Amino acid sequence: MASTSDNIQVPIAQFHKHGLQLRSGSPSSQVPVEDAPRKRSKVKTGCYTCKARRVKCDEAKPWCQRCIKFGVDCDGYPAPKGPPRVSKHLRPRDPRALAPLARRTVIYSMEPARLFEDEQEGRCFRIYCEEMAYQIKGPFKTSLWNRLIPQVSEAEPFIRHAIIALGAMKKITHGPDNAGGDFQLRPSNASDFFYALRQYEKALQGMRQNIADGRKDIQKALIACILVFCFETMTNKMNNAVVNAESGLLLLHSWMRENLPNHVGCNPSKEWQDHRIEEDLMIAFSGLDLQLLFFRDGRPRRTHEYVISSADGSIAQMPAEFGTLKAAHNFWMLIMRRNYHFIVMVLGQGKASEMCGPLMHGDAPYEDCVNIFPGGNIFSTPKEPPFELFPACMRYCDDIAKWTKATAKGFAETEATGTEEEKVLLALLKIHSIMGPIMLTSAFFTTQTAYDQYLSEFRKIVSLCEWVLPRLMASAAGKAVYHFDLGVLIGLFLVGARCRDLVLRNRVIDLLLCCKLREGFWDSAAAGLFIVWARDLDEEGRDENGEIPEERRWFITSAYVDMDKQKCLVSATQKALDGLKFKHKEIFW
Structure with missing residues (x-):
């Protein structure tokens, strides 16, 4: 079309x-603290905010000037009766x-x-x-x-x-x-x-x-x-x-x-x-x-360095404990951004682009498609990791540990008395925090067998996703759901792409293909079919002992994706004993 x-x-x-x-925009969200409480009569007209605060509203549109003057959010007016x-x-x-x-x-x-x-x-x-x-x-x-x-x-x-x-x-x-x-x-x-x-x-x-x-x-x-x-x-x-x-x-x-x-x-x-x-x-x-x-991130190195340096100062001031789930989430977003800008920078320096077959450098196979290329994607595999950056990687893992400690009390309270919505948010935060150290350290992995050490973490991610996903899709009735923020799909893709446990991989595929979920760029069906192909390639190399040796493992390196026509050309690489081998497959969904 x-x-x-x-x-x-x-x-x-x-x-x-x-x-x-x-230019003057929306009012600040800071609510002033008054010196002493005083009795106020019930306010029946005006904006929601003034009525809640029991003060007289000037009823200006689109939002009242009293709220703006006092630096509070004006929540608008009731519909006319x-x-x-x-x-x-x-x-x-x-x-x-x-x-x-x-x-x-x-x-x-x-x-x-x-x-x-x-x-x-x-x-x-x-x-x-x-x-x-x-x-x-x-x-x-x-x-x-x-x-x-x-x-x-x-x-x-x-x-x-x-x-x-x-x-x-x-x-x-x-x-x-x-x-x-x-x-x-x-x-x-x-x-x-x-x-x-x-x-x-x-x-x-x-x-x-x-x-x-x-x-x-x-x-x-x-x-x-x-x-x-x-x-x-x-x-x-x-x-x-x-x-x-x-x-x-x-x-x-x-x-x-x-x-x-x-x-x-x-x-x-x-x-x-x-x-x-x-x-x-x-x-x-x-x-x-x-x-x-x-x-797909094609931004220059200076952009990644700017975000990393900007975030480092704020992360150094992490509180010992977060008072609310939202505060924990907002601070986690800061940590995630810093860490993943670092990972993309590491992969670019690590010559990840050299791990892809020749198709990556050829003409795009589709008229209107996105080229998700190695080094510009967080799931790339480096050829020569810049190990001089590994100490920074360890510091960032320590920051995740500090955040986990600072959230422990609040998370326990949410698990005990939180609403269903709060428990879903909590589960998503756990998924992403488990992913964090895996993604950081694996930016320096040159082998696929190195991921086997994270089997326990992979199982936790999948179990959490199995609990969350039905709740995200509960009212969809088989229809598509669109979320702006990343949620379960990146965690499922990580496990599906890097874990060679067949049972766990099949659980991931079942989750991705059973729903119609879009999280921004990410589509559940496309991600699921990527993993199906990766699984099938790896299973061809499983030996009589049930193991897949390093030289028989494949990893996805790039893809040309045409979401409008629901197809993509995906590439994978194998580090065989006699050198790199490449395969390509066109996938439809």
Whole structure:
């Protein structure tokens, strides 16, 4: 399919080109502490925040000036009472249709008749707010998707059109006419699909006009970036998504160098709030950074060095104990980013690209595909590891151990009394923290048998994934689920690619192929079929003792992926006794 978005240049890089300067944006999330409690009468009108604080609201739109003045989040206004101003089709859907893990929080209330051009826009916007926002965020604690983004869209049409486009995509995947339950274009959903593309075009046009008018706002630019990323990955335009993510992160790093020159070793949350940028948005960009690191990262070494040095100072100030699960998660994101930038740098220095067959350097086999190349992917295998960097690797493993100790008490309390959603987040944090030392040390592995020492850790990862995955997919009813953040798929891929225990590998394959889960770039079906091929190659070399010797083991090195046509050309390498051997296979799903 040649989508309408194929010929549209993703505009986020233009924000960087024009040099953003900060303009008043969303209110800070810091709530002032009052000197002494005093009796207040019940407040019946105004925004949710003022009513909760029992203070008089000035009822300004889109958010009240009192909240802005006092530096608190304005959570918007209740929907007007009385006769509805829009069609009955815009009424909230049955909460039972939402994922069991979704916890409803207040979202920004809007006036559809004033903001939307037609009923379909209002309907898709409502679908985003009531369903898609909760699906995109997954089990992670954030108000970005269901509060901040809808709130900002009241005053910014291009963000509103992007929201409508995402709502239309949710309608496609979970509509009655989509037998496949995925993000693919079919005759049965063509009308909704092209409606989503038209709304996306309007969003891109608005972003360009925003630049042309000289309206430069860093928070809106960053929100635009993550919404574009979501739409491009949902519509399988992975090259566009890579370019957009790289441009958005370049913009953020440039802005930080200019506006936060002393941020190294300081509390970044406080500094972001001083510039009226919400912490949840910055955490989302940490997630976007990890998406690139785990999919295809072609950024220069200086970018990795910048992130590593920026994070080192803050990680050195790790608290002895985390007060909340969200605090533990946010700090873990900082550790993950630092560690995986280090790993990509190590693999690039370790000549991982020389472990791939000649196809990597040839012409792309498909017209519109992403080349996931060794050295630019976190799962690459080095040829000559730079062992002078190994002491840093050990320090980073120590940081993971310190984080694990600092979270022990909070994790135990969550396991005992936490909600289902909190327990899912806890399990994901455990999966990623178990992965951490494996990924760090294996960046220096030149053999596949070295991974055998981690069999116990691999079993823990799979067991946790077996518990988490059904809960993530509980309400999907066989339909596709899209999460912005990385979750279970990278852990399952690590085990499937590196573990030669056949029983465990088959459990991984079963998990990946039993669901329709997309985590940003990562697709469960594609990952599962990669592992099927890797397993089949290895099983050919299993000897009479049930072992697979080093010279008979294969490891995946690169792939040309065309998500739109659901196919890829994947390559693998074997370090045979007589030299490197290569195989390639075209996979369809």
